[in-house]
Amino acid sequence: MAHETATLAAYVAGLTYDDIPADVLARAKALTLDFLGSAVRARSEAESTPSLLAMLKALGLDSDGDATVCGDGRTYTPAVAALLNGALGHSLDFDDTHADSSLHPSAPVVPAALAVGEIMGSSGRDVLTAIVAGYEVCCRLGNALDPTSHYARGFHPTATAGTYGAAAAAAKLYGLTADQIVAAFGVSGSQAAGSLQFLVNGAWNKRYQVGAAAMNGVIAASLAREGFVGAIDSVEGKHGLLVGYTDDAHPDKAVADLGRVYETMKIGVKPYPSCRYTHAAIDALIALRREHNLTPENIRSVEIGLHRNGITLTGDAATKRHARSVVGGQFSMFFTGALALDQGSFGWDDYKRLGDPAIEALADRIEVVQDARLEGKSHPFGARVSIDSGEGLLERLVPDPSGEPSLFPDAAAMRLKFLQLTRPVLGERAGRFADAVLALDTFDRVGTVTELARP
Numbered sequence: 001m002a003h004e005t006a007t008l009a010a011y012v013a014g015l016t017y018d019d020i021p022a023d024v025l026a027r028a029k030a031l032t033l034d035f036l037g038s039a040v041r042a043r044s045e046a047e048s049t050p051s052l053l054a055m056l057k058a059l060g061l062d063s064d065g066d067a068t069v070c071g072d073g074r075t076y077t078p079a080v081a082a083l084l085n086g087a088l089g090h091s092l093d094f095d096d097t098h099a100d101s102s103l104h105p106s107a108p109v110v111p112a113a114l115a116v117g118e119i120m121g122s123s124g125r126d127v128l129t130a131i132v133a134g135y136e137v138c139c140r141l142g143n144a145l146d147p148t149s150h151y152a153r154g155f156h157p158t159a160t161a162g163t164y165g166a167a168a169a170a171a172k173l174y175g176l177t178a179d180q181i182v183a184a185f186g187v188s189g190s191q192a193a194g195s196l197q198f199l200v201n202g203a204w205n206k207r208y209q210v211g212a213a214a215m216n217g218v219i220a221a222s223l224a225r226e227g228f229v230g231a232i233d234s235v236e237g238k239h240g241l242l243v244g245y246t247d248d249a250h251p252d253k254a255v256a257d258l259g260r261v262y263e264t265m266k267i268g269v270k271p272y273p274s275c276r277y278t279h280a281a282i283d284a285l286i287a288l289r290r291e292h293n294l295t296p297e298n299i300r301s302v303e304i305g306l307h308r309n310g311i312t313l314t315g316d317a318a319t320k321r322h323a324r325s326v327v328g329g330q331f332s333m334f335f336t337g338a339l340a341l342d343q344g345s346f347g348w349d350d351y352k353r354l355g356d357p358a359i360e361a362l363a364d365r366i367e368v369v370q371d372a373r374l375e376g377k378s379h380p381f382g383a384r385v386s387i388d389s390g391e392g393l394l395e396r397l398v399p400d401p402s403g404e405p406s407l408f409p410d411a412a413a414m415r416l417k418f419l420q421l422t423r424p425v426l427g428e429r430a431g432r433f434a435d436a437v438l439a440l441d442t443f444d445r446v447g448t449v450t451e452l453a454r455p
Helices: 004-014 022-045 049-058 078-091 106-120 124-145 147-152 157-174 178-191 196-200 205-225 276-291 308-314 326-330 333-343 348-353 357-363 411-426 429-438 447-453
Strands: 301-306 366-370 383-388 393-398
Touching: 004 124, 004 157, 004 178, 022 049, 022 078, 022 106, 022 124, 022 411, 022 429, 022 447, 049 078, 078 106, 078 157, 078 205, 106 124, 106 157, 106 205, 106 447, 124 147, 124 157, 147 157, 147 308, 157 178, 157 205, 178 205, 196 205, 196 308, 276 301, 276 308, 276 333, 276 383, 276 393, 301 308, 301 333, 308 333, 308 366, 326 333, 333 348, 333 357, 333 366, 411 429, 429 447
Parallel strands: 301 366
Antiparallel strands: 301 383, 383 393
16 A cells, blocks of 8 residues: 555645546536436435434524525535435435446535535536546545455445545535645545445435435535644555455555546446346346246246345345335345336336235245356446246346446436436426536536526
8 A cells, every 4th residue: 555545635636627538527417417316306205304304403403504405495504415415315226336336426426516516606617526536536445445345344335435535525626735635534534434234124324324424525624624634544544444444455446547547437327226236137137028028927936146245235035025115125136126027117116016915926936146157347236137937947147237337328318317306396497407417517606506406
């Protein structure tokens, strides 16, 4: 390990809008649009939202401020707005994923950038630059942690590496020096936290801890701005992130080709509102159902092979086969697979079928196993599906799910997903909001864009 913290800090401090290639800027705008669509819908529909708002009120933290919360008619203080937008945007499990690091980059990064951008009166160009800086930091640290090892230790990388990404985005908009960003990263190292224990009972921790990462990043950068002395070497140090959070650190991945290769271009989006490890199998099940005119009646059994990370998150039959909560369904290969087979599609509104006897019956015919062919690859999200239809075995191996960078949706598909999520909340403003986000770098003040997220 050799000065990874300082190298990343210097990169963030020196990055300019003009440094960033046009395709990276375009991708960052598309990813931001995708994330904000989920946040808008979750404000009114995620079952965890009322308790988050009630907590803020009970603690006197719901005071008025200058920062927007998507789908909410009022404004909040920046740290609270970052918390809420991060939690909301991740609540539907419909937000983007970086395959190599197995984390959701927009969830911590975009809320931090918007919150600080609004209070600083930043331009859209500056906010977009900060978002790219945050993406690069959190994805690279996720790579360095090694997601398989990080998961095995029980950590959620979006909430750990994501705290650094949020701090990077906030620090960029504050105009911090490289030394101040080192301090912000030092504080981030003390705040990086996120446990996978939520998987046991379908708890809401995952949503909160991602929102907390966004909030903590804003706090870390704000402390550094005010002269707070943060720890040095918080990534590579004796007690740093890459020592305490993984058994297989790859520090070189944190800085390899920094400024030349953009991890932002390796971020994919979700066509289904569930854990990314379920998506390749869902793609295969929907395709086989269509191609062979399968119905529930002629499906005898289904075997789904996943990477070991997918087994950890979605494949434990004892706890996942019969999901009873939205989080349980989001992390159940059995529920999502049965839904795909039963109706040939899967969207946010389909969680109303939790507990449906027809879905339960199909789930009982699904087995999930670890498939060695999916191990040792740079992308862990593939799946192998085998269906016994009574007339022979149907099998398909899907290396990457739809929505990955090589299969990235076109502009029309991205806009359609956004409008389907936001129109029930924003009405006719949804289209104007989409247009503004996709033209973010043409606005002198980011607040002109974010105000369109208020009903």
